[in-house]
Amino acid sequence: MLVADDEAMVRAGVRAILARDPGIEVVGEAADGHEAVDAVRRLRPAVALLDIQMPRLDGIAAAARIHRELPGTAVIMLTTFGEDEFIGRALREGASGFLLKADDPRELLTGVHAVAAGGAYLSPRVAARVIAGLRTGRMAGGTPPRAAVERLTERENEVLALLGIGLSNAEIASRLRLVEGTVKAHVSAILGKLGVRNRVEAALAAHEAGLTEKPGS
Structure with missing residues (x-):
């Protein structure tokens, strides 16, 4: 899989979590959205893990491009931003998963496996916001x-x-x-x-x- 975040410390932390699972291999990193799209073209990972706020091309725009041009790679958003606007935009642009950096690290491993297997995954806190948004009409989209x-x-x-x-x-x-x-x-x-x-x-x-x-x- 690919890990994309503009903060090197965050990328290192994510890689450390993923390294706990022998079934997950990180094949590359990227520091911005353009690098992420280029790396997916070159490496064709099963999953790309993208931050939302990255320079040059943000994570949601990168997710849309990957979904459109490279559908064999599933996208998970991993971000500090859990507002309905970001969640709704990411899901509408083709993300198959959405996790928060404050989530339990085990959610990351579960989400990667679920999305790699062709499923979709929202962390419990994100899922609660999505369901609440549907009930109130905020995230109909x-x-x-x-x-x-x-x-x-x-x-x-x-x-x-x-x-x-x-x-x-x-x-x-x-x-x-x-x-x-x-x-x-x-x-x-x-x-x-x-x-x-x-x-x-x-x-x-x-x-x-x-x-x-x-x-x-």
Whole structure:
């Protein structure tokens, strides 16, 4: 994975946390958004961990470029800024995860594994803000209304509900006793029908529609 932050001490601290997990390999670093995009082009990491406030190109703009040009790399935002505006912008621009630097270091390891496996991950404090924002309308940001979700098939609704609680394709396949390729096809169909760009936006739609509150989901 790639670690991008304009503070060398922060990058060193993040690398130290990631080094605790033998399943995670850091292949590069970047000190600004342009460097991050260039490093992703060159190294093709599974995950890029980006700070929001970086010189030349901020992390959210870098996330958008990576999502558009290099979709094989998932993006996690790691920042001190947990305001709704930053969270909403990052998720709409293609980030698959959002963590705060004040979170427990274990959240970082969990989030990296979840996103690398094709899932989405919000730290508990960020998830609480997102759900509260959905309830009050502060973070709607184009998320499809309940009527759009109702156009999905029964199976697509089941997949969306599990996607909404952050499960990866492999985990959804296991839960629903499907092959992973079938789940991928369902996820693609869901994104198309809802008119959303990524799994996180689909997960927000699941929360807004109340799918994640159903028993058994």
